[in-house]
Amino acid sequence: MIPRTLLCSGLxxxxxxxxxxxxxxxxxxxxxxxxxxxxGETPWxxxxxxxxxxxxxxxxxxxxxxxxxxxRLPDIVEWLTVAANSLLWGFTLAFFFVTKNxxxxxG
Numbered sequence: 365m366i367p368r369t370l371l372c373s374g375l376x377x378x379x380x381x382x383x384x385x386x387x388x389x390x391x392x393x394x395x396x397x398x399x400x401x402x403x404g405e406t407p408w409x410x411x412x413x414x415x416x417x418x419x420x421x422x423x424x425x426x427x428x429x430x431x432x433x434x435x436r437l438p439d440i441v442e443w444l445t446v447a448a449n450s451l452l453w454g455f456t457l458a459f460f461f462v463t464k465n466x467x468x469x470x471g
Contacts, residue, residue: 370455370462378454381420385450388416424449 391413417425424445428434434442 367462370458373462374451374455374458376454377457378450381453382447382450385417385420385446388413388420392417420453421446421449424452 391409394407394410394413428442428445
């Protein structure tokens with residue numbers, strides 16, 4: 365059975381990961397600003413957003429791109445993949461935090 369601490373912290377970290385990932389995706393979507401700015405200088409928030417998407421989207425977005433699933437599957441599957449990726453990140457981080465906390469207690 366999953367301890368309540370692990371479940372709560374896993375869901376919280378998953379939600380936090382999803383919010384940060386969506387914010388990074390929105391920041392990286394400003395790539396159209398290159399048409400407005402012909403000098404070619406990338407805004408800092410666009411560069412930061414692109415880097416965060418590459419980090420936080422791993423492994424799900426990498427697998428999605430490698431198998432070229434975007435054209436074959438409905439959009440809801442892509443959103444479920446992103447949500448599952450956030451759950452994976454959240455529960456992995458929660459597992460490390462909770463087990464470190466449990467093993468660090470002296471009895």
